[in-house]
Structures are given as structure tokens and as C-alpha cells.
Amino acid sequence: MPAPEKPAARRTTRKVKGKPAPYHHGNLREALLEAGLELLRRDSAESLGLRELARQAGVSRTAPYRHFESKEALIAAIAEQGFLRLQAYQDEARRRHPDDVEAWFLEGARQYIRFAVDHPEHLKVMFGPYISHTPDQTDHPLYAVGNATFGKLVELVVSAQKAGLVRAGDPVEVSVSVWSLLHGFAMLLVQKQLDFLHLGPGRLAALAEQAAHDTLAAVRASPAASSAPRRRPPSR
Amino acid sequence: MPAPEKPAARRTTRKVKGKPAPYHHGNLREALLEAGLELLRRDSAESLGLRELARQAGVSRTAPYRHFESKEALIAAIAEQGFLRLQAYQDEARRRHPDDVEAWFLEGARQYIRFAVDHPEHLKVMFGPYISHTPDQTDHPLYAVGNATFGKLVELVVSAQKAGLVRAGDPVEVSVSVWSLLHGFAMLLVQKQLDFLHLGPGRLAALAEQAAHDTLAAVRASPAASSAPRRRPPSR
DNA sequence: AAAAAATGTTGACAACGACAACATCGTGCC
DNA sequence: GGCACGATGTTGTCGTTGTCAACATTTTTT
Numbered sequence: 001m002p003a004p005e006k007p008a009a010r011r012t013t014r015k016v017k018g019k020p021a022p023y024h025h026g027n028l029r030e031a032l033l034e035a036g037l038e039l040l041r042r043d044s045a046e047s048l049g050l051r052e053l054a055r056q057a058g059v060s061r062t063a064p065y066r067h068f069e070s071k072e073a074l075i076a077a078i079a080e081q082g083f084l085r086l087q088a089y090q091d092e093a094r095r096r097h098p099d100d101v102e103a104w105f106l107e108g109a110r111q112y113i114r115f116a117v118d119h120p121e122h123l124k125v126m127f128g129p130y131i132s133h134t135p136d137q138t139d140h141p142l143y144a145v146g147n148a149t150f151g152k153l154v155e156l157v158v159s160a161q162k163a164g165l166v167r168a169g170d171p172v173e174v175s176v177s178v179w180s181l182l183h184g185f186a187m188l189l190v191q192k193q194l195d196f197l198h199l200g201p202g203r204l205a206a207l208a209e210q211a212a213h214d215t216l217a218a219v220r221a222s223p224a225a226s227s228a229p230r231r232r233p234p235s236r
Numbered sequence: 237m238p239a240p241e242k243p244a245a246r247r248t249t250r251k252v253k254g255k256p257a258p259y260h261h262g263n264l265r266e267a268l269l270e271a272g273l274e275l276l277r278r279d280s281a282e283s284l285g286l287r288e289l290a291r292q293a294g295v296s297r298t299a300p301y302r303h304f305e306s307k308e309a310l311i312a313a314i315a316e317q318g319f320l321r322l323q324a325y326q327d328e329a330r331r332r333h334p335d336d337v338e339a340w341f342l343e344g345a346r347q348y349i350r351f352a353v354d355h356p357e358h359l360k361v362m363f364g365p366y367i368s369h370t371p372d373q374t375d376h377p378l379y380a381v382g383n384a385t386f387g388k389l390v391e392l393v394v395s396a397q398k399a400g401l402v403r404a405g406d407p408v409e410v411s412v413s414v415w416s417l418l419h420g421f422a423m424l425l426v427q428k429q430l431d432f433l434h435l436g437p438g439r440l441a442a443l444a445e446q447a448a449h450d451t452l453a454a455v456r457a458s459p460a461a462s463s464a465p466r467r468r469p470p471s472r
Numbered sequence: 473a474a475a476a477a478a479t480g481t482t483g484a485c486a487a488c489g490a491c492a493a494c495a496t497c498g499t500g501c502c
Numbered sequence: 503g504g505c506a507c508g509a510t511g512t513t514g515t516c517g518t519t520g521t522c523a524a525c526a527t528t529t530t531t532t
Contacts, residue, residue, distance in 0.1 A: 024479060024528060046282065046365060049519060062521080063480050071520065129282060129364055133428045147432055172433065176421070176443060177450040181413065184420025188412075192369045196383055197408065207412060214413040218454035260497060260510060285488060298490080299511050307489065474532085481526070488519075495512070501505090 029067040031057045036078050040121035046130075050074070075130045076142050082122030083145040089115045090152045101163040102216070108156055109182055109212035116186035117208075123190050127183070153179060157219075167221045174219050181218055185211045265303040267293045272314050276357035282366075286310070311366045312378050318358030319381040325351045326388045337399040338452070344392055345418055345448035352422035353444075359426050363419070389415060393455075403457040410455050417454055421447045 025031065035056040039048050050071050051061045068074040089111040097103035116123050125131075131142065157175045160166035166174060185208075188194050199207060271292040275284050286307050287297045304310040325347040333339035352359050361367075367378065393411045396402035402410060421444075424430050435443065 028479080044365075045368060050521090051519065060481050061519095062482085065521075066479050124365060127423070127427065127429065129280075129360060129427065132281060133431075138432070143432065150432075173443060173446055176424075176430065176433075177417065177447055180420035180424060180447060181417040181454060182420065183424060184416035184418065185412070187363070187423060188416060188419060191363065191365065193363065194412065195369075196374070196379065196386075197412075207409060210409055211413055211416060214417075214454040217456070218417060218450040220453070264510080286490090287488065296512050297488095298513085301490075302510050476529100476531070478529070479527080482524090484523085485521090486519100489517095491514105491516085493512100493514085495510100497508105497510075499506105499508085501507100502503105 025057065025059055025063070028057060028059060028063060032064055032067060032074065033078055033081065036074060037121050040078075040125065044121075044124075048075070072131060075125055076140070078122070079126045079131060080142050080145050082119065082126045083142075083149045085119060085122060086112070086115050086126075087145075087149050087152060090149070090156075094156075101160050101165050105156060105160055105165065105216055106212050108153075109178075109215045110208065112182040113186055113189070113208045113211065116190050120190040123186060127187060150175065150179070161221075164221055165216075166219050177218055178215055181211065181215045264293060264295060264299060268300055268303060268310065269314055269317065272310060273357050276314075276361065280357075280360075284311070308367060311361055312376070314358070315362045315367060316378050316381050318355065318362045319378075319385045321355060321358060322348070322351050322362075323381075323385050323388060326385070326392075330392070337396050337401050341392060341396050341401065341452055342448050344389075345414075345451045346444065348418040349422055349425070349444045349447065352426050356426040359422060363423060386411065386415070397457075400457055401452075402455050413455055414451055417447065417451045 032053050035053050036048060039052065039056070048071075050064050053074075054061045054063055057063075064074065068077065090108055093107040093111045094104055097107055126146075154171050154175045157166060157171045157178065161168055161171060161174070189204075194207075197203075268289050271289050272284060275288065275292070284307075286300050289310075290297045290300055293299075300310065304313065326344055329343035329347045330340055333343055362382075390407050390411045393402060393407045393414065397404055397407060397410070425440075430443075433439075
């Protein structure tokens, strides 16, 4: 990528002896987010501490408060970033298969899992218990981007319904099932909860591909009513 | 429930003025676990602190260390308890439908969700990032009970495969898909991640029922016997 | 150039997890 | 019966953390 370099942080992580370390960092905000991800990647746990981050960024302990109201706000910012990235993954699936809804669907599922594998630390923060996912704070930017991400899924489901690929019904409800399988698989992966299966990289890929197909199967329209979006057949 | 009462903690939560508060609590271990669940239920967050628990149990701050090696050990104990409870929920599904595999499967799915609704705090601890779900500690009792819980699911899947209800293939892999959908739905529920849908209790029940059916659909054997090797779907 | 806003720093406080040393209770052993 | 010992609970202390207040320095605006 020959793109123009970033303004380049004056301090990356540690003080440089040659220069007297400028009083202002330059781009602390980004550096903190980056350091936060790095810490989550390594330590994987809840150890993420403001002071630790400040240390990592070569800055003093309360400096982060000039950029984030609280620890939780910082984590929320990382989560927000994560949702945007996940949306990019979803967009990629659509871009690759603009004309084939089934391929789009399957690729979307794969991309969700791929995101989890590529950026587990983001996923953990997005859906972990770190952010007080309480109540009426629907004006928080995190909510907006989260809803937008879910919205992309609903769009896909609506398209699939129109094509007769996915069963009819409230697209939001269908989307919840789709999301559930992918989210569950991704979270189990990310939290090492499947390690007891001793899956090598090949076996993991097979599991992921299977999960993608099963996701479609979970909401697939019954073949009888392929192009006629109707209510489910009278089974009971 | 006319069952015999427990030995009755001498101290429940607060000191009683009448008695000089006996030096020994009597059943601190249970009291701590109970208080931990209570805290998780109320505060829902990571606030769970040893000192706080000790306070709640009317005991002094380092007393818990006589019963749990560390905070993480205490949380692991709660998680273990949760897995046992989840197994009981699963057993109930089997008990209700010993002869009908499809009904057993559906009820098992419902029971998983019911467990999440009934004991969200347990679920959060079982699958949250609190316990360092690391590596070779496969001898930890938590691993054993976790594996046993998954084992129950695999049993169900194997039975369903034999009956031609669920597609053939490695039952563990099939079980992962089943688990993924249920786990994903349960976690989204428990972490209030679906609140933006504004689901009333009725709508939630509908969603849950749909999730149960979609779970079966995700791994159902195709009626045309595409991948079902020997068994014919005798439509039961 | 002066004022104001942004950004970074040190000091302080309360809370926490964990360890050590000590106190008290109960139980088994002679 | 007495007593030693282990189980259990307590206080003291240390290092760490999140957060606020007060102060310092830099950048931007007027």
C-alpha cells in the first residue's frame, strides 16, 4: 500500500532518550485504542486497565481521561470500531456476490466467522459484559452502529426472502435465528470454548463451513414453496 | 416443596444483635456462592468482588479465602454449579419425551433457552470471560462438568441421527451447530443484546420457540435422503 | 499578544485481590 | 478428661486500579 503515511505518532510506545519526549503525544486517542486491542489480544482477559494502557502509550496515568470519559467509554469506543469492521466484512460478502443471493448469504455467514477469527479481541469487547448494556441509552453511538450492523443482516434476509431462498415471515425474527447461530459459533470459538475438541486449522475450517451451511438450513424456505412466499405448511 | 429444610445458616446476611455473632459462620461456602449469584443477578456486571461478598455474608474480608483459593476459583465454582443445573434442565427434556426423539430434541432446545431465562447470571458466568479459559488445565473440575454437559447434547444428536431425524455425519460436529444456535440466542438474550427489538414477554416466547425449531431445521436430515446413508425417514 | 481551550502531569482517595500473622473454634487422640 | 492440631475467621499490610482535583504546558482562537 503506497498510501500516504499517517501523521506518525511522535511517541509510539516508549520514551526515546534522544528527544525530551514532547509534552503532547500527538494522537493519544488512536494510540490508546490500538494499545487496548493489543492488550486484549495478548492477555485475552479483563486485565485491560487504563493505567496499563497509559503506560503502554508512554503517557501518564490520567492522560486517557482527556480522550475518554471512563474506562467503559474507552471500551465502548473499541467496540464501536469493531462493529464498523464487521460491517466492512459484511459489505465484502455482498460485493463478491451481487447477483447470487444464496452465494451472498453463505459468504456473509463465512465472513462473520472470518471476522471472529481475524479479530477475536474486537468480538469479545463488542459482546462481552464490559459495556453496561443497560437500558434507555439508545442515543449512545454504540447503539446506532450496532443496530446498523444488524440492519445489514436484515437486508440480506429480506433479499433472500424475496428470492424464495429463505422462509417468509418477519425478517427481523428470521435474522435473529441467523444471527444466533453465527454469533454462538463465533463466541464459542473466540472464547476458546471449543478447544476441548482439539481442532486443528483444517478441522476448524470444516466446522466453520458447516456452520455457514447450517445457518442457511436453519431458515431455508421449504422446497415445496420455493418461489411462493407463504406461511409455513400446516404441520400442526 | 415440603422438602426438609437446609441446616439453616446461623448468619444469613447481617449480624443479629441478640447473639454475639458466632465466630464461625457455619456454611460460609454455600452462603458465598448464593451471595455471588445474588450480586450477579442485581448488578449484572463485573462488580462481583470478594470483599463485597464477604460483607454480604456478614463475614470479614479474607474469610472467603478459607473456602476458595481466589476470586476466579469462586467464580469457577459458580459456573460449575451452573453446568450441573443446565444438565438437570436437559435431563428434564429427556424425561418428558423418552420415546419421541423429535419432541425430545425440541424440548431440549426449549430447555436450554429456559435455563437462560431462569438463570441468566449462571449462564453469564459459565460462558463469560471471567474464568481464564486457557489451556492444559483439562483436569480442572469445571472442564469435566462442561464436557459432560456437551456430552449430553451429543447423546441427543446421536439418537436423533439413528432415528433419521438429523443428518448423518460426525455427531460432534452436528452438535456444535446445534449448540451454536442455542448458545448464541441464549447469550444475546442474557446480555440484553436483543433489547433493541423491544420484545414483550409474548414476543420473546415466540422468538424462543422459533429458535428451537430453527435449531432442528439447521441439522435436519434432508427428506430426499441426500446425505442420510442408511436410515429412511419413516416420518415417525 | 492575551485569553481560552486542549492536552498532559502529579497528588490523593477509596476500593480491590492477595498474602502473612494471629485468634478462635471444634475435633480426634492419648 | 485434657490437649494438640487442623479448620475457620480476623486484622494488618502491600501493590494495584479507577477516578477526581489541582496544576502545568502546549496549541488555538480572538
